[in-house]
Amino acid sequence: MAQALGYIRVSTVEQNTVRQLDGVSIDRHFIDTCSGSTQERPALLELKAYCRDGDIVVVHDISRLARNIADLIELIKFFNAKGVAVEFKKEGMTFTVDQSNPMNTLMLNLLGSVYQFEREMMLERQREGIAKAKSVGKYKGRSLSVSTTEIIERLRQGMSIRKIASELGISTTTVQKIKKSVD
Template identity: 40%
Template sequence: MSKQVGYIRVSSVDQNTGRQLGEMDLDKIFEEKVSGKSMNRPELKAMMDYVREGDHLHVHELSRLGRSVIDLHTIVNELLEKGVTVTFHKENMVFVPGKEADPMQLLMFGMLANFAQFERSLIRQRQQEGIAAAKAAGKHMGRPAKLTDEQKVEIKGKLKQGATPTELAREYGCSRASIYNVKASKLVKAA
């Protein structure tokens, strides 16, 4: 029996998936909150393994399935080869296995796939510009350091006196790996 399957994706955990396929009656939904820049997406893989000949995959819009022209073509072609119909609702495109696609639809698919990839490139470029501007303004990037330089000196001294990494990790509220990193570091000289 054929199934109506949905694939929903947003790029980050704080984004809402509610606007995608919300009013459809689907048998199974695969939803994930990861970037579409890669094919290494657990729910995408699960969906590809799940669908069978005669199933119908519904995707809100083309860029939800992928951000790379090659990836989009690969995914859609694999689905069609499995006998799965693919519908992109926002673009009003339907790809049916065994049926030659309309040349205009193929042109639009290619153009929209290129736009999705272009948009991803713009996002990446803006991120890099923002990071460079923040660094130039002297802002610290990344997670704040768990240990101060003074604490590192203390830890080196306590290690020399026989304290164990487990004890020190508990005392300083950090991981043992952090203690081992301090122990191995050459930058901090023990007092």
Template identity: 40%
Template sequence: MLVGYARTSTLDQKAGLEGQKRELNEAGCDRLFIEQVSSVDVRERHKLAEALSYVREGDTLVVTKLDRLARSVAHLLEILDTLTDRGAALRILNMNLDTSTPTGKFMLTMLGGVAEFEREIMLERQREGIAKAKAKGKYKGRKPTARAKAEEVLQMYREGVGGTEIAKRLEIGRASVYRILDEAKGEA
């Protein structure tokens, strides 16, 4: 059985998710596990955990791209170990790679290392660029969206609305709501 897994980092990436679903269906996947969550916090990837639990001996977990599955080589190898223990394989469509063969496993490990190295280089360049822009006074960071809604947060709180609900209604993080409330208490 072919089991598909699709993931995007944010809810805004609807087109990317639809494209992954289409590719997985075209590849012949019988079952799809789909989620919209960042790959950084692997503990929050419930659908990946479900997919890994679902696969059985002889099954193949299918993803469109390596970065949809794992963020690091260590995580990739952990996933591969889980699949191997279950007698299952991994197929990555855009690389035409299948770990049911020794060559496929070897190539995946090598390519995973290259992908991780490439990501680290990109992040290093990004940090350098931000540091240079800050030094020139051209980088201000993103606009503080939650702080701009501080009055609304305080008003809703005074009306008895809870922090989680405030965050949902104003589309800001829960931590931001509580930070605003704590600062308001400190000023009082």
């Protein structure tokens, strides 16, 4: 029996998932709380494995499924190849394996490109803001999840940078910076 499968994605836990498919009859929801810049999202991977021929994946809007045009097209092709339709509520567009609609394809490419452009502009503004804040000494980066003392103590014990990073769940770059500051 075919199912309506809702895919919802928000970037942060503070964002509300309810509004995305509010009022839409869905048999099962798949919800991600992460960036749409990659296809490696837990709920999306689960949805891809779960969906069956005849199902329909319902998404609020194009940007919720993918934030770049290549991933967007690849995902739609993936679902369609499995016999699964993809419906975007906000744009009023549906993509199925047996439906060839040149206007929908054009709109998908245009809107997907706009969402990709929007994301790239946001990241550029973010980089500019960080650079400006750094130049006036107001940006120090993210605070450490472990104490500097723990890292220094392990360095003095002769542990390798990689092992310290692995054990403490931090990047090797962080360990290297702290090592450099005490040398």
